[in-house]
Amino acid sequence: LEQRAVVLAADRESAAEGLGSVGAGVASSGVVTGGVVPGDVVFVFPGQGSQWVGMGRELAGWSGVFREALAECEVALEPWVEWSLWEVIESGDEGLLGRVDVVQPVLWAVMVSLARLWRGCGVVPSAVVGHSQGEIAAAVVAGGLSLEDGARVVALRSRAILALAGGGGMVSVAGGRGVVEGLVAGFGGRLSVAAVNGPGSTVVSGESGALEGLLELCGVRGVRVRRIPVDYASHSVQVEGVRERVLAELAEVAPRSSGVPLYSTVTGAAIDTASMDAGYWFENLRSTVRFEEVTRALLADGRSVFVECSPHPVLAVGVEETAEAAGVDAVVVGSLRRGEGGEERFLTALGEAWVAGAGVDWSSVVPTGRRVELPAYAF
Known part of the structure; x- marks a missing residue:
C-alpha cells in the first residue's frame, strides 16, 4: 500500500487514540504517516559534527543489538586508543569528546552500531555513502574493511590530525x-x-x-x-603535513571488494572497495568531499530513501536540496537526534523509513502479537 502509517504507543489507550487520528486523517504525536517513495535504501554516514554528549547511552540500554555492536567496536579500538569507548559514552565528559582523536573513533563506533541496528530491524541498504571520516564507517558496513581495519584507520588517522591542530x-x-x-x-x-x-x-x-x-x-x-568548531583544516593543502605518517601507519590495512556498493565521495562514483588502501584514506582526508555529486549519482541509479546512520542528522539538507535540483522525489530519515537518543526516537525513525517504502521486519521490535488484515478501500 502506497499510503502508510505507524502508531507508536505505550499502552492500549494511546494506541487507540493514535489509530483514531489515522482514521480521521489528522496529525497526532506518536503517529507517523507518509507515502512510498519509489527507490532503494541508501545508508549515509556523515563526517564529524553529529556528535553530542551521551549519544548512544540510552539506546544501548534498550537495544541488545546496538549494545553488542558497540562492544565489538570497543574491542577493535583497544589496540589503538588509551581510553574506553563505553566510558566515553557513559561519562558525559564534554572535554574528552571535544578531542578529535576521541570524537572520530567514538562517532565511527556509534555509526557502525546504528547500521547494525537498522539491519537487525530488516532495513538493508542497496548502497552506502560516507562523508569525510564517515566513509570509514561506510567501508566497514559495506564489507570493504574488516571491523579491525576500520578501527585502525579511524584511530590512527584522527591521532595524526592532532599535528594539524591550531593551524587552521x-x-x-x-x-x-x-x-x-x-x-x-x-x-x-x-x-x-x-x-x-x-x-x-x-x-x-x-x-x-x-x-x-x-x-x-x-x-x-x-x-x-x-x-x-574545529581548529584544523581537513581537505586542504595543510593535510600534506601528515601524508607520510598516515601512509606509514595505515600501510597494513587490507581492503577487499564489498558485497554492498559503496559510492565514494573521493572519486564521485561507485568504486571497488579493494582500492581503499592507505593511499585512499590519505586522499579521503586531503581532497574535496564530493557529496553532492555522489548524491546525484545515487538518485540517478534509483536510490531515493536515504537513512542517515548517525547520532544527529546533518546531511539531510544537502540531500534534499540535491534531489529537488535533480527533480527527483527522495526522503531522508535520521536515526537519533541531539538529546533524543532512546527507544522512542529510533522507533519513530523506523516508522519514517517504513512509510517511505523501506522494508522493515516489525517482528524485531514487536516479537509477539496477532497480524490482522486491513479492510478494503471503499471505492
Missing part, C-alpha cells in the same frame, strides 16, 4: 561550489573548497587568518556563513 579551521557557506570558488579565489591558495554537500551548501577550509577574511567578505556580500 573550517567554515560552512550557504552557496554552491561555483559561488564559493569565486569567494575563495582572492586568497592566494590559502583556502580550499573542502566539501560540496548540496547546491546551496559548501564547506571551506584553510588558514585561520584567511578564514576571517572570508567571513568578512561573506558579510559584505550578504552570504550566510557559519564557523565550524
Whole structure:
C-alpha cells in the first residue's frame, strides 16, 4: 500500500487514540504517516559534527543489538586508543569528546552500531555513502574493511590530525561550489573548497587568518556563513603535513571488494572497495568531499530513501536540496537526534523509513502479537 502509517504507543489507550487520528486523517504525536517513495535504501554516514554528549547511552540500554555492536567496536579500538569507548559514552565528559582523536573513533563506533541496528530491524541498504571520516564507517558496513581495519584507520588517522591542530579551521557557506570558488579565489591558495554537500551548501577550509577574511567578505556580500568548531583544516593543502605518517601507519590495512556498493565521495562514483588502501584514506582526508555529486549519482541509479546512520542528522539538507535540483522525489530519515537518543526516537525513525517504502521486519521490535488484515478501500 502506497499510503502508510505507524502508531507508536505505550499502552492500549494511546494506541487507540493514535489509530483514531489515522482514521480521521489528522496529525497526532506518536503517529507517523507518509507515502512510498519509489527507490532503494541508501545508508549515509556523515563526517564529524553529529556528535553530542551521551549519544548512544540510552539506546544501548534498550537495544541488545546496538549494545553488542558497540562492544565489538570497543574491542577493535583497544589496540589503538588509551581510553574506553563505553566510558566515553557513559561519562558525559564534554572535554574528552571535544578531542578529535576521541570524537572520530567514538562517532565511527556509534555509526557502525546504528547500521547494525537498522539491519537487525530488516532495513538493508542497496548502497552506502560516507562523508569525510564517515566513509570509514561506510567501508566497514559495506564489507570493504574488516571491523579491525576500520578501527585502525579511524584511530590512527584522527591521532595524526592532532599535528594539524591550531593551524587552521573550517567554515560552512550557504552557496554552491561555483559561488564559493569565486569567494575563495582572492586568497592566494590559502583556502580550499573542502566539501560540496548540496547546491546551496559548501564547506571551506584553510588558514585561520584567511578564514576571517572570508567571513568578512561573506558579510559584505550578504552570504550566510557559519564557523565550524574545529581548529584544523581537513581537505586542504595543510593535510600534506601528515601524508607520510598516515601512509606509514595505515600501510597494513587490507581492503577487499564489498558485497554492498559503496559510492565514494573521493572519486564521485561507485568504486571497488579493494582500492581503499592507505593511499585512499590519505586522499579521503586531503581532497574535496564530493557529496553532492555522489548524491546525484545515487538518485540517478534509483536510490531515493536515504537513512542517515548517525547520532544527529546533518546531511539531510544537502540531500534534499540535491534531489529537488535533480527533480527527483527522495526522503531522508535520521536515526537519533541531539538529546533524543532512546527507544522512542529510533522507533519513530523506523516508522519514517517504513512509510517511505523501506522494508522493515516489525517482528524485531514487536516479537509477539496477532497480524490482522486491513479492510478494503471503499471505492
